[in-house]
Amino acid sequence: MATKADLESFVTNVTCPDDFDDFWDEVKADLRKVPLDATCEADPLRSTDSSRVFQATYRSLDGLEIFAWYALPAEGNGPFPAILHLPGYKSEPALRRDWGVKGVAVLSVAVRGKLPSSREFNPGYPGLLTSGVEHRDTYSYKGVISDCMRGVDFLLSRPEIDAERIYCCGSSQGGGLTLITSALRPEIKAGVAGYPFLCCYPESMRMLRSYPYDELSCYQRAYPEKTAQMLGTLRYFDAVNFAPRIKCPMVVGIAMEDEVCPPETSYAAYRLLGGERELWLFPESGHGNAHEYPARERAWLEERIGVGDTQAATT
Amino acid sequence: MTSERQPSDAFWERIEAQLAETDPDIEIERDAFYSQPEWDVFQMRYTSAGGHRLFAWLSVPHGAGPFPALLRMPDYASVHDIIYTPLRERAVVMNATHRGQRKSDGQVRARYPGLLTDGIGSADTYTLFGAYADALRAVDMLNAQHVANVSGPVALTGAGLGASLALATAARRPAVSAVAADTPLALGHTAALEPGLGYPLAELGDYLRANSGSESAVESVLSVIDPVSTAPAVRCPVLMSAGRSDRSVCPLAFADELAKALPDCEFRVYDGGAEGGGHVHAQVRGAWLAERLGLEIS
Numbered sequence: 001m002a003t004k005a006d007l008e009s010f011v012t013n014v015t016c017p018d019d020f021d022d023f024w025d026e027v028k029a030d031l032r033k034v035p036l037d038a039t040c041e042a043d044p045l046r047s048t049d050s051s052r053v054f055q056a057t058y059r060s061l062d063g064l065e066i067f068a069w070y071a072l073p074a075e076g077n078g079p080f081p082a083i084l085h086l087p088g089y090k091s092e093p094a095l096r097r098d099w100g101v102k103g104v105a106v107l108s109v110a111v112r113g114k115l116p117s118s119r120e121f122n123p124g125y126p127g128l129l130t131s132g133v134e135h136r137d138t139y140s141y142k143g144v145i146s147d148c149m150r151g152v153d154f155l156l157s158r159p160e161i162d163a164e165r166i167y168c169c170g171s172s173q174g175g176g177l178t179l180i181t182s183a184l185r186p187e188i189k190a191g192v193a194g195y196p197f198l199c200c201y202p203e204s205m206r207m208l209r210s211y212p213y214d215e216l217s218c219y220q221r222a223y224p225e226k227t228a229q230m231l232g233t234l235r236y237f238d239a240v241n242f243a244p245r246i247k248c249p250m251v252v253g254i255a256m257e258d259e260v261c262p263p264e265t266s267y268a269a270y271r272l273l274g275g276e277r278e279l280w281l282f283p284e285s286g287h288g289n290a291h292e293y294p295a296r297e298r299a300w301l302e303e304r305i306g307v308g309d310t311q312a313a314t315t
Numbered sequence: 316m317t318s319e320r321q322p323s324d325a326f327w328e329r330i331e332a333q334l335a336e337t338d339p340d341i342e343i344e345r346d347a348f349y350s351q352p353e354w355d356v357f358q359m360r361y362t363s364a365g366g367h368r369l370f371a372w373l374s375v376p377h378g379a380g381p382f383p384a385l386l387r388m389p390d391y392a393s394v395h396d397i398i399y400t401p402l403r404e405r406a407v408v409m410n411a412t413h414r415g416q417r418k419s420d421g422q423v424r425a426r427y428p429g430l431l432t433d434g435i436g437s438a439d440t441y442t443l444f445g446a447y448a449d450a451l452r453a454v455d456m457l458n459a460q461h462v463a464n465v466s467g468p469v470a471l472t473g474a475g476l477g478a479s480l481a482l483a484t485a486a487r488r489p490a491v492s493a494v495a496a497d498t499p500l501a502l503g504h505t506a507a508l509e510p511g512l513g514y515p516l517a518e519l520g521d522y523l524r525a526n527s528g529s530e531s532a533v534e535s536v537l538s539v540i541d542p543v544s545t546a547p548a549v550r551c552p553v554l555m556s557a558g559r560s561d562r563s564v565c566p567l568a569f570a571d572e573l574a575k576a577l578p579d580c581e582f583r584v585y586d587g588g589a590e591g592g593g594h595v596h597a598q599v600r601g602a603w604l605a606e607r608l609g610l611e612i613s
Contacts, residue, residue: 045525046428090394092427095514115393115417115427124417125394126349209351210399222348257594289593291558291586 002263010264051100061146078160086170086177183242200265243272260287326539333364364448370418380464383608388473411453413446431518450480486548493607498565498591503541506569513563546576556591564589
């Protein structure tokens with residue numbers, strides 16, 4: 001089990017490339033050239049008394065069509081505050097109907113590679129983490145992160161959404177993507193990053209044998225001559241390099257027994273956050289399974305959004 | 316004494332007959348990329364009932380063996396990957412998929428949410444019944460494969476749907492020597508049809524809301540896979556976990572009933588929901604499985 005002292009004494013060797021901001025400015029510029037082409041189709045089967053559910057799509061980098069669940073409050077026409085919910089590495093995008101009763105919209109994104117956004121890009125699981133890692137311009141996460149940024153564009157395009165009240169959350173990969181997207185899109189007003197993945201790749205590879213980080217170790221064993229190249233690419237996609245660029249309030253939740261995302265690496269990202277920050281430590285909890293986490297995440301977001309008084313529904 | 320014939324008997328007999336008449340056409344290929352210094356990783360492919368071509372990951376420790384084996388049944392999700400466990404150093408570990416999951420989706424591609432009610436209007440069309448055939452096939456293929464010398468205990472493990480598949484399989488395959496079942500999915504039990512549940516069980520609620528008056532028909536279709544009905548046939552030791560506030564996978568009242576119906580069950584209840592004890596139970600499960608597999612606990 002990691003201790004608080006372990007977290008505080010950990011120092012990452014990850015450094016930020018000099019052209020980091022230029023690279024991401026170019027990605028954003030390329031993304032702006034892609035028409036959003038948003039669609040939004042009602043899904044009566046999944047809708048409830050408190051939530052109207054839609055199957056949404058939009059275009060992202062390289063013109064790929066990205067799917068998302070879009071849940072709106074059943075009552076009213078808005079403008080609603082919105083949560084951008086970002087997915088874990090291999091899990092399905094969550095259909096979050098539980099916020100409808102609070103008057104909050106949720107967009108839950110299936111980034112490229114995930115069903116049903118996998119028609120044109122499908123490296124699989126395992127596979128995604130090393131797909132195109134030879135170069136920053138071919139790396140899968142250039143697209144994955146773009147898909148998350150495009151989620152913000154989707155919300156901004158909707159007349160029923162309050163553009164001044166967009167929030168972000170997710171766990172594991174969704175936690176890492178919450179950090180990264182919040183750094184790249186200042187429209188996000190606050191976020192909660194649980195058990196964040198995508199932090200301190202070289203150290204995470206050394207500290208653990210579990211997937212997904214082990215995919216990188218497999219790549220290193222298979223192509224030792226390309227390891228430096230791989231680590232060079234990953235510097236552009238490491239959440240610790242995005243953390244100082246996050247100016248909105250941000251929570252990082254860490255399970256001290258996390259066997260998938262080393263607690264020390266998540267803490268390294270937390271320590272570098274550029275805005276108001278809050279740390280939640282969960283002793284005797286592993287990756288994604290702290291009992292208190294879901295309720296705590298919800299309460300924190302409710303307070304930030306300003307909807308904390310009414311009773312939440314179960315589904 | 317002869318035991319009374321149950322409605323589920325015909326269901327299982329049909330599955331066994333379909334499996335018997337299907338050539339498994341097993342293919343195994345070493346995966347150099349994902350193989351580790353201490354164990355080799357193989358990609359397995361084989362055919363299950365209805366001609367569905369299925370995929371599984373198989374890891375084999377270095378050395379001649381024989382080895383005990385652990386089979387991890389698939390979760391309710393599109394991906395069933397090479398989950399790390401230190402047991403891979405000393406046991407053959409197989410991660411099997413069911414039809415509709417990634418790499419096993421040649422004929423049917425599962426949707427989430429969606430799979431839980433796909434074709435539920437009739438027992439003849441319900442897609443997820445095929446997963447129960449696929450689970451039996453997985454155990455048979457673990458025994459049939461030729462790259463590892465499997466001898467001794469064979470344990471099954473799984474969470475949610477995977478736990479229910481593991482229990483159902485153990486009931487049909489007496490060679491299974493232990494089952495670690497985390498928060499078995501209540502599919503088939505009336506608890507799964509209660510209103511106000513979260514996903515994945517909420518899929519059933521969605522269906523019932525859209526198809527009013529169908530509750531008794533759905534209950535009838537699913538009854539053949541009720542884990543409580545199958546439980547008395549599970550003769551091996553079972554370690555089972557549940558979360559006190561689980562309202563989406565394994566509601567506590569169902570878990571209690573299931574634990575009582577299992578002849579040899581160590582039942583652990585934890586605070587929290589569908590994570591069923593999370594890290595704490597993972598430690599308990601790891602030690603329990605190692606002991607059942609005859610491995611030293613490190």
